[in-house]
Amino acid sequence: MSKYLLAIDQGTTSSRAILFDTKGNIVQSAQQEFPQIYPQNGWVEHDPEDLWSSTLEVCQQALKDIDVNEVIGLGVTNQRETTLVWDARTGKTVYNAIVWQDRRTADYCRGLQHDGLEAMVSYKTGLLLDPYFSGTKVRWILNNVDGAREAAEQGHLRFGTVDSYLLWRLTDGKRHATDATNASRTLLFNIQEQCWDNQLLNLFGIPESMLPEVLNSADDFGETAEHWFGKSLPIGGMAGDQHAAMFGQACFEPGMIKSTYGTGCFMMVNTGDEQLKSRNKLLSTVAYRLDGKPVFALEGSIFMAGATIQWLRDGAGFIEKASDSVALAEKTGKDQSVYMVPAFTGLGAPYWNADARGAIVGMTRDTGPAEIVTAGLQAIGYQTRDLVEAMKRDGVTNLKGLRVDGGMVVNEWAVQFLADILQVPVDRPMITETTALGVAFFAGLQLGVYKDIDEIRGIWTQEKEFAPSLSDETVERLYSGWLKAVKGVRTITE
Numbered sequence: 001m002s003k004y005l006l007a008i009d010q011g012t013t014s015s016r017a018i019l020f021d022t023k024g025n026i027v028q029s030a031q032q033e034f035p036q037i038y039p040q041n042g043w044v045e046h047d048p049e050d051l052w053s054s055t056l057e058v059c060q061q062a063l064k065d066i067d068v069n070e071v072i073g074l075g076v077t078n079q080r081e082t083t084l085v086w087d088a089r090t091g092k093t094v095y096n097a098i099v100w101q102d103r104r105t106a107d108y109c110r111g112l113q114h115d116g117l118e119a120m121v122s123y124k125t126g127l128l129l130d131p132y133f134s135g136t137k138v139r140w141i142l143n144n145v146d147g148a149r150e151a152a153e154q155g156h157l158r159f160g161t162v163d164s165y166l167l168w169r170l171t172d173g174k175r176h177a178t179d180a181t182n183a184s185r186t187l188l189f190n191i192q193e194q195c196w197d198n199q200l201l202n203l204f205g206i207p208e209s210m211l212p213e214v215l216n217s218a219d220d221f222g223e224t225a226e227h228w229f230g231k232s233l234p235i236g237g238m239a240g241d242q243h244a245a246m247f248g249q250a251c252f253e254p255g256m257i258k259s260t261y262g263t264g265c266f267m268m269v270n271t272g273d274e275q276l277k278s279r280n281k282l283l284s285t286v287a288y289r290l291d292g293k294p295v296f297a298l299e300g301s302i303f304m305a306g307a308t309i310q311w312l313r314d315g316a317g318f319i320e321k322a323s324d325s326v327a328l329a330e331k332t333g334k335d336q337s338v339y340m341v342p343a344f345t346g347l348g349a350p351y352w353n354a355d356a357r358g359a360i361v362g363m364t365r366d367t368g369p370a371e372i373v374t375a376g377l378q379a380i381g382y383q384t385r386d387l388v389e390a391m392k393r394d395g396v397t398n399l400k401g402l403r404v405d406g407g408m409v410v411n412e413w414a415v416q417f418l419a420d421i422l423q424v425p426v427d428r429p430m431i432t433e434t435t436a437l438g439v440a441f442f443a444g445l446q447l448g449v450y451k452d453i454d455e456i457r458g459i460w461t462q463e464k465e466f467a468p469s470l471s472d473e474t475v476e477r478l479y480s481g482w483l484k485a486v487k488g489v490r491t492i493t494e
């Protein structure tokens, strides 16, 4: 009897494959890093062959000791927005993958903002006019790669985010498709109408023939070619990584929030069938789409979460390993007056200030590494509170706790501070690989393993709840100190 679901998680720095049993337990996993390419200041690329070969190898490793007949099927989740263009005649990409972090189209985006187009683009897509998203990256490739525009206009080129590209490779060029969550990050997809938008395609000069078919997150994405894994496997799920994490955290009710703490932090709140329009620079996005029905979310991202701890370790040299931060924070205590604003690469949501830079404020003669490391951990809680406050201002009034995941949530001091500063319980699940788990759930729904999302809700298991423990007065005093520190940073750079 078939027992396993394979999840591919193609991320920014590594590719992973995780084999789950149908109860959501991890049976096998494999991971491989690949090189980052920085051709110029602000540019970030990946070699498409690295994305493909690392993905294929981790899948083969995860399946090594398994009878492939026991694998029910697979799902693909991915770093979002990263843009690839390839020639359908040869299957060859015409340029490297342009990564979501790449800023090369910043001037073009500023020009469009200057022309007053942001309101129209935001209204249709839920996004901001920012180089982060795929649309302006596709345009850059068509305008800068010799012969690309002509080939595109003759109908030979295909565009895809990483999910589409991997699907194309896995199916030997038989399928060119994406799911609604990935489409919702391109700046080309009208999230209200759930279709590619002609006005946006004309604005960016992108021929419609380049675009993938948009399917549900659980859908029939075709089958892998037989030669990759010794047998064709059905592909039943696809979703952007943060969306898959939300599904893996079983955040199915409006008001439920998931927050993933890795290098940065991505937070999403389920807003149900209502697509809220943010007035606070949060993104409005498709959380997931099942049977043609989109569920929406508001999203906020913080650039430096675990990366702050990396800086405290590698940049400042205050700690030898990330886990040393806990002993220092315990020594310092939560009620302290040193604040660190980790705007090393600007400030993300809800500020979106690219020019802001980091600061440590509130130091006294007895301040030392312990207080600064503590401030670094606390900054993650304060920034999360900024996002929650923005969500509330945007009309999300039914917030129901917070489910956390990502590599940083092993740090119990930081997670407890999160519960304290948000004044809501924070839940850590048994399986913190929620991104991969989420896409395994999508595949399982499509392939008949799970009847419906109620069955999946029953699989999600809490490992630990962190309850708020500080008084209202202390929380408000600490948080108002943070707001002053951020204001100072913004005043210097604005």
Ligand SMILES: Nc1ncnc2c1ncn2[C@@H]1O[C@H](COP(=O)(O)OP(=O)(O)O)[C@@H](O)[C@H]1O
Binding pocket: 011, 013, 261, 262, 263, 264, 305, 306, 307, 308, 309, 310, 322, 323, 324, 325, 406, 407, 408, 410, 411
């Ligand atoms: N004990 C810890 N305390 C604080 N941060 C930690 C701890 N362990 C790992 N981290 C942070 O978690 C991050 C890695 O998480 P991960 O989810 O693997 O990130 P990503 O997927 O973005 O590469 C690193 O930035 C690291 O600094």
Ligand SMILES: O=P(O)(O)OC[C@H](O)CO
Binding pocket: 010, 011, 012, 013, 078, 079, 080, 081, 100, 240, 241, 242, 262
């Ligand atoms: O690959 P990750 O985990 O850094 O996630 C990248 C995000 O999807 C970018 O939007």
